[in-house]
Structure formats: C-alpha cells, structure tokens
Amino acid sequence: MTGETILIVEDEGLIVLHMTELLEKAGYRLVDPAFSVETALQALGKAPLPILS
Amino acid sequence: MATEPESPQKRASCDTADILSEKLLFRRLAIVFGLLAAVTGVLGIFTAHFGITFVSSLNQSYKTLSLSAALIWIFLGSVLAYQAAKPLQRISGLVVQVILFLIAAVETIEFVFTIQGSHFFIETLLVGIGTSIIGPTSSPISPAAAGLAVLAAIALVVIIRDSGLPAKSTRIPDTISIVSLAISLVSFTFILSYLYGNPLLYGTQFIPIAFLSALAAFFVGVALIAAAGPVAVPARYMIGNSISARLLRVFVPLVAYIILVENFALVGLSSWFNIRDAVLFSTTLVVFILATAFVVAKVSGAIGGALERAEQELVRKNEDLGAMNEELTSIQHDLQANENQLRTDLEAMETLQKISMLYIHEGNLEPILTEVVDAAIAITGADFGNIQLVDPELSGLRIAAHRGFPEWWLNYWNSVSKGKGTCGTALAQGERVIVGDIEQSPIFIGTPALDIQLRAGVRAVQSTPLKSREGKPLGMFSTHFKVPHRPDGRQLRLLDLLARQAADIIERAQSQEILLKKNEDLNAAYEEIASTEEELRQTNDVLLANERHLVQKNEDLNVLNEELNAAHEELRQNIEELSLREQELTRSEVNLREALAEKEVLLSEIHHRVKNNLTAFISLLSLDGSYKDTDGGRALRLDLQNRARSMALIHETLYRTGKFSKVDMDVYLNTLASQVASSYEERAKVRIVVDVRDVALDISRATTAGLIVNELVTNSFKYAFPPGFDCMAVRGEPCTIQVSVAHEDGTDILTVADNGRGLPEGFDPLTTKSFGLKLVNFLARHQLRAEISIQRDKGTAFIFRMNKGNI
Numbered sequence: 001m002t003g004e005t006i007l008i009v010e011d012e013g014l015i016v017l018h019m020t021e022l023l024e025k026a027g028y029r030l031v032d033p034a035f036s037v038e039t040a041l042q043a044l045g046k047a048p049l050p051i052l053s
Numbered sequence: 054m055a056t057e058p059e060s061p062q063k064r065a066s067c068d069t070a071d072i073l074s075e076k077l078l079f080r081r082l083a084i085v086f087g088l089l090a091a092v093t094g095v096l097g098i099f100t101a102h103f104g105i106t107f108v109s110s111l112n113q114s115y116k117t118l119s120l121s122a123a124l125i126w127i128f129l130g131s132v133l134a135y136q137a138a139k140p141l142q143r144i145s146g147l148v149v150q151v152i153l154f155l156i157a158a159v160e161t162i163e164f165v166f167t168i169q170g171s172h173f174f175i176e177t178l179l180v181g182i183g184t185s186i187i188g189p190t191s192s193p194i195s196p197a198a199a200g201l202a203v204l205a206a207i208a209l210v211v212i213i214r215d216s217g218l219p220a221k222s223t224r225i226p227d228t229i230s231i232v233s234l235a236i237s238l239v240s241f242t243f244i245l246s247y248l249y250g251n252p253l254l255y256g257t258q259f260i261p262i263a264f265l266s267a268l269a270a271f272f273v274g275v276a277l278i279a280a281a282g283p284v285a286v287p288a289r290y291m292i293g294n295s296i297s298a299r300l301l302r303v304f305v306p307l308v309a310y311i312i313l314v315e316n317f318a319l320v321g322l323s324s325w326f327n328i329r330d331a332v333l334f335s336t337t338l339v340v341f342i343l344a345t346a347f348v349v350a351k352v353s354g355a356i357g358g359a360l361e362r363a364e365q366e367l368v369r370k371n372e373d374l375g376a377m378n379e380e381l382t383s384i385q386h387d388l389q390a391n392e393n394q395l396r397t398d399l400e401a402m403e404t405l406q407k408i409s410m411l412y413i414h415e416g417n418l419e420p421i422l423t424e425v426v427d428a429a430i431a432i433t434g435a436d437f438g439n440i441q442l443v444d445p446e447l448s449g450l451r452i453a454a455h456r457g458f459p460e461w462w463l464n465y466w467n468s469v470s471k472g473k474g475t476c477g478t479a480l481a482q483g484e485r486v487i488v489g490d491i492e493q494s495p496i497f498i499g500t501p502a503l504d505i506q507l508r509a510g511v512r513a514v515q516s517t518p519l520k521s522r523e524g525k526p527l528g529m530f531s532t533h534f535k536v537p538h539r540p541d542g543r544q545l546r547l548l549d550l551l552a553r554q555a556a557d558i559i560e561r562a563q564s565q566e567i568l569l570k571k572n573e574d575l576n577a578a579y580e581e582i583a584s585t586e587e588e589l590r591q592t593n594d595v596l597l598a599n600e601r602h603l604v605q606k607n608e609d610l611n612v613l614n615e616e617l618n619a620a621h622e623e624l625r626q627n628i629e630e631l632s633l634r635e636q637e638l639t640r641s642e643v644n645l646r647e648a649l650a651e652k653e654v655l656l657s658e659i660h661h662r663v664k665n666n667l668t669a670f671i672s673l674l675s676l677d678g679s680y681k682d683t684d685g686g687r688a689l690r691l692d693l694q695n696r697a698r699s700m701a702l703i704h705e706t707l708y709r710t711g712k713f714s715k716v717d718m719d720v721y722l723n724t725l726a727s728q729v730a731s732s733y734e735e736r737a738k739v740r741i742v743v744d745v746r747d748v749a750l751d752i753s754r755a756t757t758a759g760l761i762v763n764e765l766v767t768n769s770f771k772y773a774f775p776p777g778f779d780c781m782a783v784r785g786e787p788c789t790i791q792v793s794v795a796h797e798d799g800t801d802i803l804t805v806a807d808n809g810r811g812l813p814e815g816f817d818p819l820t821t822k823s824f825g826l827k828l829v830n831f832l833a834r835h836q837l838r839a840e841i842s843i844q845r846d847k848g849t850a851f852i853f854r855m856n857k858g859n860i
Contacts, residue, residue: 011753013757013831013832014832016835017828017831017832033835035836
C-alpha cells in the first residue's frame with residue numbers, strides 16, 4: 001500500500017489539512033487536493049490516477 | 054313701261070296689249086299662209102295628175118308643177134304653219150332643220166345644174182317618180198323655184214333655231230323679213246307675168262317656173278314675213294298708234310291696190326277692146342290718174358279731217374286742262390301753306406311729346422330745355438329764345454337754355470335782378486309781357502338793356518313766366534325777334550302749351566334731383582347690406598367648411614372610439630385576468646413571505662444553535678481544568694477558544710444581521726478583532742484599526758478569512774510588540790494592528806498588518822512549521838485561492854488577493 005498516490009477532493013480546508021496530515025503519516029503520496037468535482041476531473045485529466053475501489 | 058329697259062319693241066309701239074295682239078295676228082297669218090302654200094303644192098300635184106292646167110284658159114302649154122317643187126312647198130308650208138301654231142320641240146326641230154339643210158343643199162346644186170342645162174341626179178330621180186305619179190306632164194324644177202326654195206329653207210332654219218330664244222336685236226328678224234319679202238316679190242312677179250299672159254322665162258334657155266309653184270312660193274314668202282313677227286321690217290313701221298304707222302297702213306295697201314287694179318284694168322280693157330292706140334293708152338292713163346288722185350284725195354281728206362278734229366279736241370282739252378291746272382296750283386298753294394303751318398305745329402308737338410317721354414334729370418335738363426326753345430322758335434318764327442330759371446340764391450333769374458345769343462349777352466342777363474328787362478318785368482308782374490318794339494317800350498328806353506338788345510340784334514321780345522302747378526314761379530320763357538313783331542293768338546296759345554311743358558319739365562327735374570339723392574342714399578345702404586351679406590356668406594362658407602371638417606373628424610373619432618371601445622373591452626378583460634393573477638400572486642407572495650419568514654426563523658435558529666454549540670465547546674474548554682496546569686495547555690486552550698470563537702462569531706453575525714447567505718465583514722471583523730484583543734494584556738498599548746468598507750463574503754470564505762485574521766492578529770499580539778519595543782520611538786506612531794478588506798479590480802484584498810518589530814531575519818512565514826502560519830498559508834492558498842504577499846518594511850503585513858472567479 002505504501003507509495004500510492006491519493007487525490008483528496010474536499011471543500012472544507014481544515015478537513016483537507018487534517019486528512020493530508022493523517023495520510024502523509026500513513027505513508028501516502030498526495031497530489032494537490034481538489035476543492036470541487038470540476039477541479040478534481042481537471043486534475044485527473046492532467047495526471048491519470050488509479051481509482052480507489 | 055317707263056321703268057322697263059330700252060328695247061326695239063318699245064320704239065315700234067307704246068302698248069303691250071297691241072304688241073301681243075299683233076303677235077297673235079302675225080302668228081295666225083303665218084299659219085294661214087303656210088297652210089295655203091302646202092295646199093297649193095298638193096293642188097299642183099292633183100291638177101297635173103288630172104291634166105288640169107291652171108290658167109289653162111290663157112295657155113295650154115304652160116309648165117306643170119314639178120314633183121320636187123311641190124314636195125318642198127308642201128313641207129315648208131306645213132312646217133311654217135306648225136311652227137307658228139306651236140314651236141317645234143328640240144329633237145323634232147333638229148330633224149326639221151337637217152331636212153331643210155338638205156333641201157337647201159340639193160336645190161343649190163340643182164340650181165347650178167339646171168342653169169347649165171343639165172340636172173342633178175336626185176332631180177332626175179324625182180322627175181322619174183313624178184312621171185309615174187303625175188303622168189307624162191311631169192317636169193323638172195325651174196332654177197327660179199330652186200333658188201326661191203333655197204332662200205326660204207335657210208330663212209325657215211333661222212326661224213326655227215331662234216324660236217324660244219329671247220330676242221336680242223331685230224337684225225335677224227329684219228334679215229328674214231327682207232329675204233322673205235324678196236321671195237314674195239319675185240314670186241309675185243312671176244304670178245303677174247302669168248296673169249298678164251306673158252309669163253317670164255318662156256322661150257329662154259331656162260326652165261320657167263310653174264304658176265302654182267310661184268303662187269306657193271308667194272304664200273311661203275308671206276308666211277315667212279309673218280313668222281318673222283311684227284318687230285321685223287317692214288311690218289315694224291306699220292304697227293302701233295303713231296300717225297306715220299297709221300298712214301302707212303292706209304297708204305301702202307292703197308297704193309298697191311290701186312296700181313294692181315289700174316294695171317289689171319288697163320291690160321284687161323286694152324285686151325277686151327283690143328286697144329293698141331297710144332292715144333287711148335294715154336287717155337286711159339289720165340283717167341286712172343284722175344281716179345287715183347280722187348281716191349287719194351278722198352282718203353287724205355278723210356284722214357286730214359279726222360286729224361284736224363282730233364287736234365281741235367286736243368286744243369280744247371288743253372285749254373280746260375290749263376284752267377284746271379291754275380285752279381289746282383292755287384289750291385296747292387293754300388294746301389302748302391296749311392301744310393307748312395301744320396308741319397311746324399306737328400314738329401313742335403312731336404318735340405313736346407318726345408320731351409315729355411324723356412327721362413329728365415338735372416344732367417340733361419339743358420339740352421331738353423334747348424329743344425323746348427327750338428320748338429318755340431319754330432312755332433313763333435322767332436330768331437332767338439331762352440329759358441331762365443329762378444335762382445333762389447340770387448333771388449333772380451339764371452339762363453338755363455338758349456338759342457342764338459352771344460356769350461356777353463348771356464352774362465349780362467344772368468346778372469339781371471327783378472324788374473329789369475322784359476323777363477325781369479314779367480317775373481315781377483307774374484304774367485306774360487310782350488314788347489313789340491323795344492325802341493318804343495318804356496321797359497327798355499333809357500336803360501343799358503336797350504343797347505345790349507340792339508347789339509345782339511333783338512327788336513322784339515315776349516316773356517312768359519313758368520309756374521309750377523301750385524303757382525310758384527320757376528322761371529321765364531322768352532322768344533326774341535330781329536324785327537318789330539307781336540305773336541298772334543295761335544302762337545301765344547302754343548307758347549302757353551310749351552311754357553306749361555317747360556314748367557313741368559323743370560318741376561320734374563327738381564323732383565328727380567331729390568329722388569336721385571334719396572336713391573343714392575338707398576344704393577349706399579344697399580351696398581352696405583350687400584357687403585354685410587357677402588361677409589355673412591363668407592362666414593357661412595367658413596362655418597360650413599368647418600362643419601364638414603368636424604363631421605369628418607367626428608366620423609374619424611367615431612371609428613377611433615369604436616376601436617377604443619374594442620381595445621377597452623380587451624383591456625378590461627386583461628385587467629380582470631391580471632387582477633385574478635395579481636390576487637393569485639398576492640396569495641403566492643403571502644405564502645412565500647410566510648415561507649421566507651419561516652425559513653429565516655429556521656436559519657436564525659440553526660445559526661443560533663451552531664453558535665451556542667461552539668460557545669458551549671469554548672466553555673467546556675474553560676471548564677476542563679487540565680489545560681491550566683501548563684503554559685502550553687493554557688496557550689492551546691486560548692488558541693482553540695479563539696479559533697472556535699472566530700467560527701461562532703460568524704454564525705452570530707449571520708443571525709444578528711439577519712442575512713444568511715453573506716457575512717457582513719465590517720461587523721464580523723470588528724467584533725473578531727475586539728474578541729482577540731480582549732484575551733491579551735498587550736491590548737492596552739496596541740491600537741486595533743479595522744477598515745472594511747461594504748464587503749460581504751459567503752459563509753465559507755468568511756469563515757476562512759476569520760480564521761486567517763484570528764491567527765495573524767493573535768501572532769501580532771504574541772510577537773510583534775515585545776516588552777521594551779517602543780512603537781513611537783521605532784515607527785514614529787502608536788502601536789497598531791490593522792485589518793482591512795478592500796476592492797481592487799474585482800479582487801477582494803485582505804490585509805493584516807502591524808507596525809511591530811517585524812519577523813526575525815531568515816524567517817519565511819510560508820514555509821514555517823508553525824501551525825498557525827501553516828494554517829494561514831494552506832487556507833489562503835487552497836480555500837481562498839488567494840495570492841499571498843508579505844511586506845516587511847514597517848513591521849509585518851500579510852496581503853491576500855482573493856480572485857472571486859477562482860472560487
């Protein structure tokens with residue numbers, strides 16, 4: 001599981017901050033979080049990611 | 054008769070009836086002699102056929118009538134009789150003329166042949182035919198008969214051609230008549246030669262003419278003379294009532310008769326008594342001369358006596374006529390005188406009548422009065438005359454009309470006053486004054502008026518006053534004479550008439566003048582009325598036009614009105630519909646308002662609840678005493694409580710301001726800054742300035758901004774103003790924390806600054822591990838999408854540029 005890249009999609013900044021800290025501590029690589037579905041799809045268009053099942 | 058144009062007939066006679074009766078006589082003569090000629094021709098054929106030789110008692114061997122001659126005389130005689138009875142028509146006339154021409158031509162040729170002793174073939178042929186008809190005594194035509202036939206035929210052609218045409222001259226009838234006379238005389242000579250028993254041409258180389266042929270030629274000649282008419286010579290001289298014609302009518306036949314009788318008697322007696330003695334001849338001749346003279350004397354005596362009686366009668370009648378003429382002349386004189394008198398009077402009366410008929414007014418008064426003067430002059434035989442009018446201004450007389458006076462004379466009398474001269478005297482006396490001779494009259498003797506009158510040539514004068522019907526004097530009517538004279542009673546009566554007429558004229562003229570004046574006034578009034586009428590008419594026209602215009606407008610308006618009514622109806626329906634909708638809307642609005650109020654109440658309640666929850670959480674933190682044992686715990690508790698307050702304050706601001714979608718940043722940040730400051734002791738020396746102008750943010754960004762402001766203001770209180778830092782000394786101003794939000798080109802710019810000691814050297818607030826700044830950094834970039842810049846020249850200033858479109 002280590003080394004997986006995660007895109008956080010969340011409009012509440014504090015939650016994003018908290019999740020980022022938790023996930024980094026757990027050893028995940030994080031790309032810039034998205035604050036809406038549109039920006040998330042844009043980010044996915046640029047750099048395709050494996051989707052969490 | 055006298056007015057008719059000069060014509061030959063007129064010279065021959067002076068009576069149309071005579072001419073007509075003579076024409077008829079001549080026509081009858083032509084018929085009789087033409088028939089005689091034809092009968093003679095027929096008789097000739099018969100006698101020759103039956104062997105009866107005419108005048109056979111004289112000589113049995115005399116020539117018989119040739120067939121050609123007989124036929125010619127029968128034809129000519131018949132045509133002459135027919136033409137005289139009834140002129141030939143155009144076609145038949147032409148046919149007859151052609152035949153006559155043929156006869157003339159054939160007989161001319163025969164004449165030439167027979168003189169040379171031979172015959173033309175036609176004559177030979179006719180002799181042959183004659184032998185079979187007449188018998189062995191048939192003979193060829195004599196050249197004498199042929200010549201006479203030629204002349205007669207041509208004459209007859211001319212007669213037929215000229216019949217029916219108007220006679221232009223007597224030349225053609227004269228010529229025919231003379232030729233015919235020649236024919237008659239020649240044939241008569243032949244007849245006489247037979248009668249004397251010694252016919253002509255016998256024993257010569259020429260064929261003699263038969264007795265009956267000569268007789269027929271004679272008849273034809275006489276018929277031709279008759280056909281030529283009474284206008285031809287010699288008949289022309291023997292007709293009419295002139296003495297010469299009468300004498301000719303008596304003497305010409307008489308002489309012919311006497312000579313013929315004398316010759317027959319002489320020849321007969323000498324033959325009877327077989328006298329051959331010259332003495333006896335002479336004696337017989339003397340006896341006949343005496344007898345002739347006796348007869349002529351008797352006839353002349355009878356005619357002369359008749360003429361004398363007629364002359365005596367004429368003289369006597371002439372005398373009677375002279376006496377009657379004298380009587381007539383004297384009667385005529387009387388009549389002339391009476392007529393002249395009557396004519397003068399009539400003319401004067403006609404003038405008067407004409408004058409009375411005239412339209413009289415002031416303008417033509419003078420010429421009319423002049424005519425009255427002329428009439429007076431004509432009636433009285435005067436040389437001058439005038440009419441004066443009474444001039445009320447001069448109280449005298451003024452000459453209104455005159456005849457025959459010079460200018461200076463008029464000027465003198467125009468200035469005469471009452472009592473002067475005849476007229477003045479007559480005016481003063483009020484009745485007529487007659488001056489028979491001014492040189493003898495006391496009116497004039499010794500006055501300058503006498504000289505004036507004499508210079509003008511006046512010797513006598515009468516003046517008749519002109520008075521109105523009421524007797525008011527109007528003027529004076531005077532006539533003047535060059536010789537001493539007194540008008541007689543008739544003239545004076547006529548003058549009275551004229552004076553009456555003149556007075557009436559003057560009176561009428563004066564009345565007319567007044568009438569004219571009134572008429573003019575009336576005309577002026579009429580014109581005024583007419584002009585007013587015209588104005589009224591024009592006004593009326595204008596009104597009518599306006600009315601028409603208005604009617605048109607009214608119609609237009611009616612149409613519009615109907616349209617409006619329709620529109621109004623539609624509108625009313627719309628309004629009703631709208632009214633219904635409005636009611637619905639009102640109901641909806643009420644519902645909505647109720648719903649909104651309910652929603653607001655709910656939102657307010659929710660935000661109140663969230664704030665209370667947060668406040669409760671803050672209280673929990675304070676109540677939990679575990680935090681106050683360490684500095685770190687107290688600091689954490691303070692940080693947490695401040696962060697929670699910044700959130701609770703958002704909800705409080707929302708329900709306090711009553712706005713739930715946007716947060717009023719002015720209210721919010723002021724309250725927030727005060728709350729942060731209240732938890733630090735440094736607040737006493739630090740001034741907090743919040744400068745937010747009319748900015749409202751949505752809840753999410755307002756919360757984020759509130760957290761950022763909370764962190765930075767807290768940092769400023771914690772680190773910017775350490776004890777011993779003198780703001781006035783370092784910055785030249787009191788210690789200040791400034792929070793501001795401003796608009797710039799659609800971008801909200803949030804600034805949090807202090808004028809404290811500033812960040813330490815080498816400290817990068819964007820990469821620091823400090824939670825507060827890390828939070829600020831993260832929230833600003835990710836939540837606000839803001840660009841962060843930091844100014845360090847005067848303390849520390851964080852500037853966030855928030856692009857609205859990036860949210």
